[in-house]
Amino acid sequence: MTKNGLSIIFIACIFLVFYLNLVSSEIILNEKLNGVYNVGNSIKIPLTIKVLEDTSGILQLDLICDNGTQINFYKNGICLSSGEETTLNPILVLIPNIIGENKGNCKIKASINEDFLLTDEFKISDLLIIQSTLEKNNFNPGEDVIISGTVKKEDETPLNGFIDFVLKDNDKEILKQSSTVNKGNFNSKITLPEDIEAKDYTIFLTAYEKNKAGITLNKGESNLTLSVNQVPKRLSILLNKDKIKPEETLVITSTLYDQTGKTISSLGNISILDKNNNIIEKKEINTDSELEYKIRKMELPSNWSVKSQFNGLEEIKKFEIEAQENLEIQLENQTLFITNYGNIPYNKTLSLEIGDKSLELNVSLDIGESKKYKISAPKGEYNVKIYTGEDTEINKKMSLTGNAIRVTEDQNNSFKYYIIGFLIIIFLLIIMIKIRKHNKRKKIKMKTRKENLHRNTEQKKERKFRFLRKKDKSQELKNAIVLKRDLKIKNSNQISPNQEERDKEFVPIEIYEAKKEKQEKEYLDFSKENMINRANKAEMFLSLQGEPQESAILCLKIKDLEYYFSSKTSIHDTLLKILQIAEVKKGVYYINKDYLFLIFSPLKTKTMRNEEIALNTGEEILNLLNEHNKKFLQKINFGISLNKSKIVTRIVDNIFKFMVLDSSMTQSKKISSLSNNEFLLSQEINNEMLERANYTKEIREGNVVYVLTSLKKEDDKTKKFIERFLKRQQES
Numbered sequence: 004m005t006k007n008g009l010s011i012i013f014i015a016c017i018f019l020v021f022y023l024n025l026v027s028s029e030i031i032l033n034e035k036l037n038g039v040y041n042v043g044n045s046i047k048i049p050l051t052i053k054v055l056e057d058t059s060g061i062l063q064l065d066l067i068c069d070n071g072t073q074i075n076f077y078k079n080g081i082c083l084s085s086g087e088e089t090t091l092n093p094i095l096v097l098i099p100n101i102i103g104e105n106k107g108n109c110k111i112k113a114s115i116n117e118d119f120l121l122t123d124e125f126k127i128s129d130l131l132i133i134q135s136t137l138e139k140n141n142f143n144p145g146e147d148v149i150i151s152g153t154v155k156k157e158d159e160t161p162l163n164g165f166i167d168f169v170l171k172d173n174d175k176e177i178l179k180q181s182s183t184v185n186k187g188n189f190n191s192k193i194t195l196p197e198d199i200e201a202k203d204y205t206i207f208l209t210a211y212e213k214n215k216a217g218i219t220l221n222k223g224e225s226n227l228t229l230s231v232n233q234v235p236k237r238l239s240i241l242l243n244k245d246k247i248k249p250e251e252t253l254v255i256t257s258t259l260y261d262q263t264g265k266t267i268s269s270l271g272n273i274s275i276l277d278k279n280n281n282i283i284e285k286k287e288i289n290t291d292s293e294l295e296y297k298i299r300k301m302e303l304p305s306n307w308s309v310k311s312q313f314n315g316l317e318e319i320k321k322f323e324i325e326a327q328e329n330l331e332i333q334l335e336n337q338t339l340f341i342t343n344y345g346n347i348p349y350n351k352t353l354s355l356e357i358g359d360k361s362l363e364l365n366v367s368l369d370i371g372e373s374k375k376y377k378i379s380a381p382k383g384e385y386n387v388k389i390y391t392g393e394d395t396e397i398n399k400k401m402s403l404t405g406n407a408i409r410v411t412e413d414q415n416n417s418f419k420y421y422i423i424g425f426l427i428i429i430f431l432l433i434i435m436i437k438i439r440k441h442n443k444r445k446k447i448k449m450k451t452r453k454e455n456l457h458r459n460t461e462q463k464k465e466r467k468f469r470f471l472r473k474k475d476k477s478q479e480l481k482n483a484i485v486l487k488r489d490l491k492i493k494n495s496n497q498i499s500p501n502q503e504e505r506d507k508e509f510v511p512i513e514i515y516e517a518k519k520e521k522q523e524k525e526y527l528d529f530s531k532e533n534m535i536n537r538a539n540k541a542e543m544f545l546s547l548q549g550e551p552q553e554s555a556i557l558c559l560k561i562k563d564l565e566y567y568f569s570s571k572t573s574i575h576d577t578l579l580k581i582l583q584i585a586e587v588k589k590g591v592y593y594i595n596k597d598y599l600f601l602i603f604s605p606l607k608t609k610t611m612r613n614e615e616i617a618l619n620t621g622e623e624i625l626n627l628l629n630e631h632n633k634k635f636l637q638k639i640n641f642g643i644s645l646n647k648s649k650i651v652t653r654i655v656d657n658i659f660k661f662m663v664l665d666s667s668m669t670q671s672k673k674i675s676s677l678s679n680n681e682f683l684l685s686q687e688i689n690n691e692m693l694e695r696a697n698y699t700k701e702i703r704e705g706n707v708v709y710v711l712t713s714l715k716k717e718d719d720k721t722k723k724f725i726e727r728f729l730k731r732q733q734e735s
Contacts, residue, residue, distance in 0.1 A: 030120040041156040043220040053088040068109040128157040131223025161187025164212035201233035238318040257311040271313030278305040339376040343368035354390040379405025541591040547662035555617035557601040558671035642678030646685040684709040
């Protein structure tokens with residue numbers, strides 16, 4: 004061994020002896036600590052102490068945190084012989100009395116004499132984690148809001164504590180409510196105020212844990228958002244006058260208010276009712292719009308009322324039509340004309356001045372009655388003045404003739420009315436005589452027609468027997484040739500005379516008559532009257548109870564629509580075909596002036612895919628109208644629109660009744676009026692429908708519309724759905 008090797012061994016032996024003298028004991032942590040502990044919880048620190056020589060001292064445990072503080076929380080005397088070991092289980096309770104304000108990342112230091120042990124870093128937290136949900140996001144005033152969720156400490160242990168709910172509008176507190184958290188779960192209810200404003204609100208949630216002394220140990224916050232709906236609560240009617248006279252204009256304003264008194268824009272009806280509650284005028288207008296109604300001339304004094312109906316609310320306000328005296332006086336050609344245009348009988352005395360002489364004239368006139376008086380005076384020019392008791396009505400110079408100054412009633416006036424009445428009676432008698440003559444001629448024609456028909460029938464029978472006598476009857480029936488031709492009836496139930504003769508030549512009379520009777524019966528079954536009766540007509544109501552349903556509305560605009568329905572034209576036949584198409588698709592129709600609405604509701608169609616049914620129906624109607632315009636000289640200028648609507652529907656006594664909850668029908672009218680022989684889709688139609696069609700997007704008069712060019716080819720899934728739907732409709 005070299006000299007250098009001996010030196011190294013010597014130094015190592017010296018170091019080993021020094022180290023054994025320095026390390027006399029060893030501290031061992033038996034379990035690893037968790038990463039996070041919440042305030043109020045305890046930390047168990049299982050330790051094992053081994054000594055290499057006889058050791059006595061104090062085992063001390065200290066909490067050391069990032070803020071530099073060191074807190075002793077455990078001391079215990081230790082006395083062990085060489086090679087002996089012991090196990091200890093100190094506990095650190097994380098309460099303010101022990102750890103103070105220390106939080107964050109910390110370590111525990113265990114030491115005895117000069118030996119010590121540092122644990123891994125862990126976190127002391129006072130944070131609570133809240134997870135919460137609402138059963139829905141939109142609420143009405145006064146409705147209960149159910150809030151549920153869980154609260155856990157950051158160390159994943161469930162909370163047994165409390166939670167506060169504060170509803171705020173920005174920084175303004177609306178309401179506050181507290182509840183408990185049991186084993187980490189909570190389920191609470193808060194009730195919204197009846198007068199809460201319609202807008203978005205935030206609910207702030209604060210969960211916390213307290214000790215017996217009331218000191219908060221752990222705390223956590225979260226928030227939720229909800230929207231409050233604008234609900235109609237009150238309706239008011241404002242009139243420009245509570246008392247009004249004939250020929251004056253009544254201005255009506257109806258305002259709809261929500262739960263906070265703010266106005267709501269909505270579509271509703273205003274009706275003007277007479278004293279017997281008969282509707283004089285009814286119009287559909289928006290709230291805050293003015294409706295003007297001019298009181299008719301000579302309208303009798305009475306108490307009328309205005310009724311406003313919006314969104315299921317109704318308000319009635321009364322007004323009075325006052326008594327009015329309105330006398331019209333004219334002077335022409337020595338004649339005084341007086342007419343009562345007031346709304347009450349006129350029974351007063353008029354004062355007249357003819358030159359220097361004063362006269363009094365008693366006038367008695369019913370409403371609308373006129374009288375004329377003859378003014379006479381010695382020949383000359385006179386200044387004629389007439390007074391009604393208030394102001395001078397007329398002042399005129401007239402040339403008069405006569406023996407004396409006087410005013411007398413002209414009786415020829417009443418005789419003229421008698422003559423007019425007599426002439427009217429004579430005119431009515433002449434009309435009645437002509438009607439009776441016309442009916443008599445009609446009966447004679449009908450009788451002659453029946454006699455001719457009977458004679459023709461006898462002649463047919465005679466020809467039949469002559470025909471059968473020539474050959475054996477049974478053999479002739481077997482060999483009878485029956486021509487297979489369809490007797491098509493177009494716009495008339497008459498059969499071509501030439502065709503009748505040909506059928507008689509080849510077909511025995513019994514077969515011919517049976518065939519004709521069958522075809523006439525089939526024609527009657529598909530006549531225009533039956534087609535219109537089979538269509539499902541709907542009735543619109545302003546107030547109807549039921550569940551709202553998403554429906555599809557086709558709107559067809561044709562000018563003078565009601566006239567064409569009652570006329571016998573090619574347009575009338577085309578309109579009936581449209582109703583027949585809607586009936587097959589389980590749609591109902593509603594007519595409003597120039598607009599025909601086809602409504603496809605789940606209540607009738609038994610499906611929620613009504614937009615797709617309405618889209619196919621609309622294209623079929625578009626093709627039908629275009630075909631009509633190609634074939635007939637009488638063209639149809641039309642517009643078609645498709646829109647979605649939320650309506651309440653019910654079927655009462657086999658009548659489809661509905662109430663519209665939005666402005667979709669007004670919007671449908673607007674879009675169809677923008678159409679020029681086109682099929683327009685509204686912006687509200689969902690993307691699924693738009694993806695099924697080829698269209699161009701346009702903006703017309705500020706409205707976004709989609710002009711349908713064609714429907715895309717249906718995939719297998721869509722075809723199967725339509726086949727199943729049509730099969731189900733046929734079965735029902």
